[in-house]
Amino acid sequence: MGNKQTIFTDEQLDAYQDCTFFTRKEILRLHGRYHELAPHLVPMDYTNEPDCKLPLALIVDMPELKENPFRNRIVESFSEDGMGNLSFNEFVDMFSVLSETAPRELKAIYAFKIYDFNVDNYLCKEDLEKTLNRLTKEELTPEEVDLVCEKTIDEADLDGDNKLSYSDFENMISRAPDFLSTFHIRI
Amino acid sequence: MIGELERQGLGPTGNDFPGDQEPPRLRRAPSRASDRNYPRYDWSADPAEEEDGAGNAEAPPEIRTLPWPMERKRAVRQVQQMRAHVSFGAESWRRNKTKSLRKLQQNVREFLYFFSLWRKSLQKIGGNFGGGVKSYFVFLRFLVVLNFVSFLLIAGFVIAPSLVRRSAGTGGFVNSTDKESCLVYDPNPQGLVVFYEFFLHLLSGTGFMEDSFMFYGYYNNNTAVEDGSLSYNIPLAYLFTAAFYFAFCLCCIIARMGTAARVAVATGGRAIGNYSLIVFTGWDYGCLGDRATKLKQKNIYYRLQVDLEEERIKKRAASLTPWRKVALYTLRVLMFLIALGLIGTAFYGIFEATKFSQENGDRFGILGLFIEYLPSIVITTGNFLVPLLCDQIALLEKYSPSITVVVALLRAVVLRLVSLGILLFTLWSQITCSGDLEKEDCGNCSYNNKKYQCWETSVGQEMYKLTLFDLLVTIALLVLVEFPRRMVVDNWSSKLSQLVGRQEFVVPSNVLGLVYGQTVVWTGALFCPLLPLINTIKFVILFYCKKITLFCNCRPALKTFRSTTSTFFFLVVLLFGWGLALVAMIYSLAVIHPSYACGPFRFFTTMWAIVPNSFYSLSEVTQEFLFFIGSQAFSIPLFALSCVVMCYFIALASIYGRSVAMLKAQLKLEGQDKQFLVKQIEKMKRNNI
Numbered sequence: 052m053g054n055k056q057t058i059f060t061d062e063q064l065d066a067y068q069d070c071t072f073f074t075r076k077e078i079l080r081l082h083g084r085y086h087e088l089a090p091h092l093v094p095m096d097y098t099n100e101p102d103c104k105l106p107l108a109l110i111v112d113m114p115e116l117k118e119n120p121f122r123n124r125i126v127e128s129f130s131e132d133g134m135g136n137l138s139f140n141e142f143v144d145m146f147s148v149l150s151e152t153a154p155r156e157l158k159a160i161y162a163f164k165i166y167d168f169n170v171d172n173y174l175c176k177e178d179l180e181k182t183l184n185r186l187t188k189e190e191l192t193p194e195e196v197d198l199v200c201e202k203t204i205d206e207a208d209l210d211g212d213n214k215l216s217y218s219d220f221e222n223m224i225s226r227a228p229d230f231l232s233t234f235h236i237r238i
Numbered sequence: 239m240i241g242e243l244e245r246q247g248l249g250p251t252g253n254d255f256p257g258d259q260e261p262p263r264l265r266r267a268p269s270r271a272s273d274r275n276y277p278r279y280d281w282s283a284d285p286a287e288e289e290d291g292a293g294n295a296e297a298p299p300e301i302r303t304l305p306w307p308m309e310r311k312r313a314v315r316q317v318q319q320m321r322a323h324v325s326f327g328a329e330s331w332r333r334n335k336t337k338s339l340r341k342l343q344q345n346v347r348e349f350l351y352f353f354s355l356w357r358k359s360l361q362k363i364g365g366n367f368g369g370g371v372k373s374y375f376v377f378l379r380f381l382v383v384l385n386f387v388s389f390l391l392i393a394g395f396v397i398a399p400s401l402v403r404r405s406a407g408t409g410g411f412v413n414s415t416d417k418e419s420c421l422v423y424d425p426n427p428q429g430l431v432v433f434y435e436f437f438l439h440l441l442s443g444t445g446f447m448e449d450s451f452m453f454y455g456y457y458n459n460n461t462a463v464e465d466g467s468l469s470y471n472i473p474l475a476y477l478f479t480a481a482f483y484f485a486f487c488l489c490c491i492i493a494r495m496g497t498a499a500r501v502a503v504a505t506g507g508r509a510i511g512n513y514s515l516i517v518f519t520g521w522d523y524g525c526l527g528d529r530a531t532k533l534k535q536k537n538i539y540y541r542l543q544v545d546l547e548e549e550r551i552k553k554r555a556a557s558l559t560p561w562r563k564v565a566l567y568t569l570r571v572l573m574f575l576i577a578l579g580l581i582g583t584a585f586y587g588i589f590e591a592t593k594f595s596q597e598n599g600d601r602f603g604i605l606g607l608f609i610e611y612l613p614s615i616v617i618t619t620g621n622f623l624v625p626l627l628c629d630q631i632a633l634l635e636k637y638s639p640s641i642t643v644v645v646a647l648l649r650a651v652v653l654r655l656v657s658l659g660i661l662l663f664t665l666w667s668q669i670t671c672s673g674d675l676e677k678e679d680c681g682n683c684s685y686n687n688k689k690y691q692c693w694e695t696s697v698g699q700e701m702y703k704l705t706l707f708d709l710l711v712t713i714a715l716l717v718l719v720e721f722p723r724r725m726v727v728d729n730w731s732s733k734l735s736q737l738v739g740r741q742e743f744v745v746p747s748n749v750l751g752l753v754y755g756q757t758v759v760w761t762g763a764l765f766c767p768l769l770p771l772i773n774t775i776k777f778v779i780l781f782y783c784k785k786i787t788l789f790c791n792c793r794p795a796l797k798t799f800r801s802t803t804s805t806f807f808f809l810v811v812l813l814f815g816w817g818l819a820l821v822a823m824i825y826s827l828a829v830i831h832p833s834y835a836c837g838p839f840r841f842f843t844t845m846w847a848i849v850p851n852s853f854y855s856l857s858e859v860t861q862e863f864l865f866f867i868g869s870q871a872f873s874i875p876l877f878a879l880s881c882v883v884m885c886y887f888i889a890l891a892s893i894y895g896r897s898v899a900m901l902k903a904q905l906k907l908e909g910q911d912k913q914f915l916v917k918q919i920e921k922m923k924r925n926n927i
Binding site for chain 1: 301302303304305307308309311312315344347348361364369513514515517518519520521522523524525526527528530531535538539542546549804902905906908909910912913
């Protein structure tokens, strides 16, 4: 654990360690990954909190995200401006939520955000259709997509309003045994 | 392009935090609405108030579990730290304690991660082939650890003391009895030594291997010690270690099952819908690589198709005319009988092969080796052919896909475990002359000492041969079938090779192989104490072989069924194997007379008889205590108490289920109420305008 590193102050590393699920080593490693996405733009010295954001196109090019059908939505959910530009803080936040030790409730909140394509705080039928098409690469026929979306809403909707609110989603996720292991990116 | 970004409204350390709930930051309006769902952090809460609330040392939620952006979390953390500096005494001590506890937990977790066996390999496998295949390897790792710990147990309590006793030299132990003929036992027959005899002995567990710590026959029953200070009752230790080994394995299996079952019980037990599960948790975010992603998409597509297909089949089945229903059911019964017949043929084949092998086991050379391995060969062939034929039968039965898979799996489980049972039954009938102790061969020593001078060692040898053969067949299949298949499919493009395609890694049948191997080890552990160690080595070799074949030769299975690749299912099947081994062990302990010529239980009527004998050497108080525990005065109240506790838990579980159902209905009603009220408001608005 280098006392020699000059990227962050000790106090910053402590803060990161308390606010994420990473250790100091992993945070330094994450900084390395962030830096190599755009070496000219990302400063090596973060002690005075530079204001540097990387655009969506660079982030989704990472090997961990490249093949993920939801990569755009993932990055957009963690970016403050909603357009997918991530500062280092948001970058670390994203991988912290997707890490192994993040608790189920936290992951469920962000999973809901990811699948909510039109950002209206409900998973309506259009959101589900988009999710399904990305999952199966549009190989299902429209009737099949319709049927699956209807059945999904049927199964998970508890208050009968034909769309899934966050509590419906959370209730369904709490009974999914492998949600924790599938909603996990190792970096 | 970075220059035109919005400036953050908040300073880097959050010092200009005004003290209200929302950070002054530019955000898209809809996401502000989603804050409604997030837990609120109460800025005004005083840590002191929280503590004399309920007296629990429940710390405020960890900052990192809050779903806020990083800047806000850091601001909160700063505020907490400032508060920590200000407060003294009990609160700060408690806060420090929780903080250091968390740090300790984290360090311990990191330390254990370092020791976690094969962690990187498992991740790679999971990322490339999915959760089902990974669960096979996780199960294999569990068995490796279980076997290794069991070996340490046995080594510590049985092998090490025996080593010490052997090297210290043994005194005379022969009681003169009238069973002279039963005492004849020579594991190392001198004769013509052929140069390849070493390998023959190694493969069949005879010769130098028989006369070693491998098998039961080598252990002695001496308990006295030279200088009289330490006394170690080896036979008692042997028995108790075997019993504890079984109990330990049972505890491990049930502990692992517990975590899986907990989710099902807590949520009312209803199986949750397939579709929502697939849609929301189907995608594995850890999927790496283009090929794996495409396969994952095909997998999800296939799973959805299967569910849709089941819907169609259900609709079709509901619309069948009565005549067609009757025809379908008769066809199913017929196919079931045919499957039963096939399995029965396999059993008969095993029975005959074992009898033949035991009767002609004294041939030399390669032919002798072949005859010795005949039961293993027949079992393996049966386990390979019969499921194939049953699969063809299943095509005619026209069950829905998920039921077909479960039925095929059950048939395979029954086949494997019962064939092992048949082998044990045949051995038993050979050893005890089919239970008829008056027969000529068995009359003298209460077991067939003409064929078996030391029957326990023979049983141990049989289990050793099964284990070894299993490993050899796996490696042989790998080298002779899977690699050539891949080379043929990759380099020779024709219709046939397209049809056959690359090998698919089928998880359930591989898991059954593991369960079979473990059951053999459990059965043989009483007679061959080193068998868990051999099994550990075998499973480690198997892990690497399967990993190599997975990455080089296989494509992931397109057709996966959750129920059959879940750890819970594997553990249930493992429990069946454990039960079979337990029955075999209890029978050998309690009924069959131990050999006169070898082993620690030489002069007891049954192996279990040593326990009552040693019991009387305990002190008076202990004897009375143990008598009390075994008496009715204790056991009946205990039984009644456990019935009451069980009824309580059953009632609790059913109440949970019922309250879940009631709450769901209430939610629906409230949703309808809300919609009704909204409609009323709109109507009133319209009327007012």
